[in-house]
Amino acid sequence: MKAFAQLLDRLSFEPSRNGKLRLMADFFRRTPDPERGYALAALTDTLKFQHAKPALVRALLEERVDPVLFNLSYHYVGDLSETAALLWPAAAHPGEPPLLSEVVMTLATTSRAAFPRQLTLWLDTLDEIGRWALLKLITGSLRIGVSARLAKTAVAILGGHEPNEIEDVWHGLVIPYGQLFAWMDGTGPRPASVDPAPYRPAMLAHPLEERDVASLDPKDFSAEWKWDGIRVQAVAGHDADGRRIAKLHSRAGEDISAAFPDLIESLRDPRFGDSALDGELLIMREGRVQSFGTLQQRLNRKTVSVKAMADYPAHLRAYDLLAESGEDLRSLPFTERRERLEALVDRLHDPRVDLSPIVAFDSWEQLAEFRADPVQAGAGPDADAIEGLMLKRRESAYVPGRPKGLWFKWKRNPFNVDAVLMYAQRGHGKRASFYSDYTFGVWRGTPEAQELVPVGKAYSGFTDEELTRLDRYVRNNTTSRFGPVREVEHTTEKGLVLEIAFEGLNRSTRHKSGLAMRFPRVNRIRWDKPTGEADRIEVLESLLNSPNER
Template identity: 55%
Template structure:
């Protein structure tokens, strides 16, 4: 456990990608199996440990120290895992478990025994190992390592990252066959027919449109759902998210309709009578392990295909977009599946007029795809572009703040903001969203200073702030929500500008926000 804890600490304080790759390569080279395999899974997000909730960890800590003192300490530190790792009683003798012992012990523990098992493991660790252990249990590494970066750290001239990606979804942690192959053994003999294919992603177009050749690009709508990959072969059927998460259980209506042999890249939507429903309707289906008949009936799922990656066992990804598109159109529409149409255009001005109507048409914007491009994993430059609709904007009042995580654990960096509501007792603020991005490091320091100088009440780690600052919020969409007191929920809110100059009385009302709902 100690080597893994040291790795996490170094990764957290190493900002550059190359520095992180060097740390990962050294760790994988020096660490024996199966510890390095479990570490790889933890960093790549494929380690499926039983989740231990924050309340359980908090309860364990409160058994060992005064709850009020712990609450004050947590408020000061800002991060639960860090607070517990620092305050947990030090053992008389250190006997840190291996990473393999931690994983196998937690996997074997029943739900009722898990808190006691975790406590015994924490009793054997020093502060750094305790922090790593809690991060494992809560599922939040937050050290700036993606699945792709972890795979890249394993790659070399003999074992290209593309091959590792291809094998990845057919292998299970702690990846013994993978490491055997990387060290000179045979390539894993696995069935890749149902494996996830790493997706091709787009770059923001920003101001590049005038420099692109219209005749060299195709355009299509960017639908407002979630990107998925649907794979069906004689061996089975799978539905993956853009990150490779298998969501087949949540969409049995899609799985049952996949009576074909292909791998399709597309958008998962809710469609009724040919009309795409708002994203909020799709959210009713996401994350559910069991889906009732009423949910299946009320929120019928549908895949709108963008690309054909494999057909009847033939890998099409090396073909140019034009040929893949022709194969997709020949494949045709099926039950719960149709093809995203291309948008004809001759000039960027024509296409921009289409984009300007994207919000009214309930679209996220446009996708531009170079006609000669193969389907390349990752986000290659100059091949695909996303030309999103302009964001909505609102002036809101800062109401609450909370410390961030990792490098931001010393700053109040998560901000809840509100809009005005008319009541019989006058105007009051009601929370309408939360943002933790869009500002510079300097602005973060200014906001943190404002919170510290103006907080009025404490609710655990949350600080109520005197209503005195307007934030200009940009967001992609707003929708009705029964989960929020205000009755609305914003999609992807971020702080566009800090309005130090604007009186809070001039901030927007909840009625104005509701008027923006499509």
Template identity: 65%
Template sequence: MNRFAALLDRLAYEPGRNAKLRLLTDYFRATPDPDRGYALAAMTGALTFRNAKPALLRELIAERTDPELFALSYDYVGDLSETIALMWPVRPGANHSPTLTEVVEALTHAGKAAMPGLIARHLDALDETGRWAFLKLITGALRIGASARLAKSAVAALGSLAPDDIELAWPGLTPPYEGLFAWAEGKGERPETGNPAPFRPVMLAHALEEGDLPVMLPEDFVAEWKWDGIRVQAVGATAHGLPMLRLYSRTGEDIAPAFPDLVEALRFEGAIDGELLVRRETRIENFNTLQQRLNRKTVTTKMVAEYPAHIRAYDLLAEGEEDLRGLPFVERRARLEAFVARLASPRLDLSPMVAFATPQELAAARSDPLAAGAGEDADAVEGLMLKRRDSLYVPGRPKGLWFKWKREPYRIDAVLMYAQRGHGKRSSFYSDYTFGVWSGNELVPVGKAYFGFTDEELRDIDRFVRNNTVNRFGPVREVTHTAETGLVVEVAFEGLARSTRHKSGVAMRFPRLARLRWDKPPSEADRLENLTALLDRTPATPEIEAGSAGD
């Protein structure tokens, strides 16, 4: 466990990607099975411990330290795991230092009653860094600056494999991945899961940047609408003589049980990449409507009838047993059109292409989807996808092949009301902000943001928070926000929806700070009426982050 903790500590402070990759590769090469497999699982989000909750950790530290001292320390540090790791009473020699495997297997099998004692024993046995890593592991908060893709790339670097080889073999594998490591090191065959309807790693897009648009010509690129739903992969197969359908999220989670109407309606053998939406009669509804079907363990007949699920297809990854990912996009598209036509299902249709002859026509379509042919579905469009005609379907986010071009965000001026410390490298700064707009003579919260600003702006806001705190609620500070004094921020956001969770009755989707308005008094910030006027024009909700075509 201490070796894994040392790795995490170094990764957190190493800025360079190549240096991180070397650290990970060296760790995987020097660490035996199954420890290295559980480390890989931790870094790719494949471990969960349902009986280890933050509330339990608070109870354990409360039994060992003064509650007021802990509250003050937590407020200063801003991170629960780091605070407990620093304050946990040292007991040298209390227990032997556990291996990562011992930790993971004990936590996996421990019942609720045994969990407090188990966690306390491990914290007693570990050093400060080990305690921090252990707590991050069990709370699922491993923000170490190393992505799952980078960790898989490090496995590939153990031998002659490419990162995409690992990505393609990954779906369906389970910790501690001993077969995967053996294959990467040239000591075994490619691991197979035996899944008749496997997930294929998704291909993602880069945001369109300045200078990209002039080269978007119809001889090289095609365009299609970017729909405001969630990216899914529908995989059909025959298992034991019976048809089956699995519906995967973009991360590979099988969400089919939440959509029995799709499972019953779609019968095919192949793999479709598309967008999960709600379609009523002939109209695609916005994301706010789709959310009624998301993240539910049980689905009623009434819900299925009121919010019928639908897939709008973007790509065909497999047809029967034939893998199509190595074909150019235009060939896959032609196969997809024929495939969807043969199915003739009311629950599945094609995402229409957007015709254009010049970059200027693309810009016009992005600005006005209704006029560009999106018809009554225009409210569910959040931009354009641009794809090279010759692009293969490659896992990850390859450069130069797919681009996403979202519609211009909405912008308002709001007033900073509350601030909370960040995590990881931001744990010393107040970097999570709640802001509001005027409703009568009162400011009401409408959203939270924790990105969009530069490092210099972060330091400026942090200084303002510390110098203008009027109240404290644990790690959260309330800052002055009157009509005369306060900080006005320009907020950009993708959409708006009604929300019972906010006093204002509205909430934003994907808000970020676009600009600091030191020049503007809080009294001149926007009013709630300005936002409510947008509700009928903004197809989104902030309650859940959604991925769309190419996201």
């Protein structure tokens, strides 16, 4: 636990991505099994604890510290784990600090009644950094600027592998990842996946820019609509006992099957086979795609009622086929994958699964007209659910990550960008107790040295329910305070993306970006989108040159 605590402490103060990679790679290299495996599980947020609630930590501390002192300290520090770690009185005769593996295994077997005593014993044996790390770990609030992807990249460095190779086997691994580290150390084979319905790392698109259009031949690309839903993978297979297993994964690989049992039932159909679809999760009513706000009624739920399924019927609009009958198709050209996808969807013949239609076009000028008015291209009543277009090179393989020149996204409304929440401040009147004023930014600089620069501030566009969630997010992810302003964690790996709608742009000397938005508002909260995928300053700069485009 001591070595892991020191790693967390150093990571929390390390600003650079490469610096964090070096720290983690060195830790994994010198730390024996199973300690490094449990550390990896913690860094990738795959460890879950049932009994570590903030109220318990507060109760234990208030038994040992003047409650007034605690409340004043907590109000000043703003972080419960840090406050408790600093105020916890040193034990007269501390014992030996626990190993990380001991903490994990003990928590798995300790009863709720016995847990307070066990936590007290551990806190008595640890120093301030160790107490802070332990409390962060068991309350599920590490927030040290390390994403699961970055931690896996550090592991890949050990064996000289690519991060995507780790992703390919990740969802079939078991904590504490002994097989994975044996593979990295060269003492074992590549782990074989035991997941009958595994997640496959997603292929992502680059925003289409004007200079791209000039250099691309439209004959090399296929176009389809960019739907206003969330991206998912629908996968089915058979386990070792021959039972049919179906899963729905989010873009990041999270299993969201429990929230969509109606769609899972369709995937269990034997006609679907042992296949994997990439597509868009939507809500369909009477043959029409509903708004993203409607889809939110089904998101982030552990269970779903029969009424909710009837009121908000889930639908999968498929646009790629990654595997069929157990065969990995990702190395095939898009056109071949698409042909096989069409045959599979036709064979499945399920009203909950259909194809994302191909948009036929002869020139970029014609496609631009379709983008501005999807009805021209036959979108019909679904036009309101279209964000823009997706362009896919016909010969492109399905490559994890964001390869250059293969897939592009061309959003329909250029005055609608994805930005990252940077700062928050309390509102006024009935919002005086909520953090409701949000400063947001976009990325600037090279991929190796990029930074967020503020471009605007918004305090409208969300519901009261969304405000409650945003307020909670701000309080739980504050990294610094400047008077009434809270700085919220915002890195390429951690943070919250807000889709911002605005009426126009001006040059501004007040903002570091040199730009300011007119009448910005929160159009959508992108809980599902990684911060590294937010828009760049170049997107806003291009809008200054086309002020009339909508």
